[in-house]
Amino acid sequence: MCQELFSKTVTLxxxxxxxxxxxxxxxQCLLAADCRVWLLLSDAARVVIDTETDCCLPEGGDAEVEAFLAARYGAREGQLRLFGKRDWFSPVASGTGAPASMVICPASGGTLSAIACGASNNLIERAADVALKERRQLVLVPREAPYSEIHLENMLKLTRMGATVLPASPGFYQRPQSVEDLVDFVVARLLDQLGVAQALLPRWGEAAAPVRQQ
Incomplete structure (x- = not known):
């Protein structure tokens, strides 16, 4: 399906x-915004998804997981594509095919390290390497605490290369009432970075909550 049928393409x-x-x-938000998504899942990511969420991925191959996620989030035909970790012929593996934006969310410390040193041992690392070498948008969402000197050095190195490091650190000025509100805070910031319209979070100065009396 042609790119023109979608608002933009994002590697996630x-x-x-x-x-x-x-x-x-x-x-979910990218698909709802009519973006086409090239999805990459590490083996560890699949374990974390099964552990932390109610999204029980099928045990089959990539095609089954892709179909499951497409149905779960209402993707149109051709809107979502899942690529395996060794699919070196996927669009994201080359500067001639990769989209203008890539987000790694969440990004493990090991992934940050591999990208910072150009390891490219799997498709996620290769796609990030492509984004950096082509001077395209790369947004990294680390979720670690505390940061070691190694983590900080890698994030500084990647920032100097042109990547954006956006930690999963939700704010509280929107008066969150649920875990979902905290998740949406970070996702809203990511959508803003990608230039995708969002209504998850009001912008600063819009619909501000009243100041709580001490």
Whole structure:
């Protein structure tokens, strides 16, 4: 299906850090915004999804998981594509085919390290390497605490390369009432980075909550 039928194409990768809810909610919002999504899941990400959420991925191959997620989030035909970790002929593996934007959400410390040193041992790392070498948008969402010197050095190195590091650190000025509200705070910031319209979170100065009396 042609790109013209969708608003834009985004590569979304999920790795084994805690915070699968962020990645799945971002996937849902991108599809609802009529974006085409190239999805990459590490083996550890699948374990975390099964552990942290009620999204029970099928045990079959990539085609079964792709069909499951497409049905779960109402994707149109051709809107969602899941690529395996060794699919070197996928569009995201080359600068001639990769989209302008890539998000890794959540991004594990190991993934940050591999990208920072150009390892490219799997498709997620290769796709990120492509984004960096082509000077395209790469947004990384680490979910770790506390950060070690290694984590901080890798994030600084990647920032200097042109990547955006957006930690999964929700704010509270919107008066969250649920875990979902906290997830949406981070996802809203990601959608803003991608230039995708969102109504998950009012912008600063819009519909501000009253100041609580101390």
């Amino acid at each position: 990768a999920m790795t084994g850090a805690s915070g699968a809810q962020y990645g799945l909610r971002l996937l």
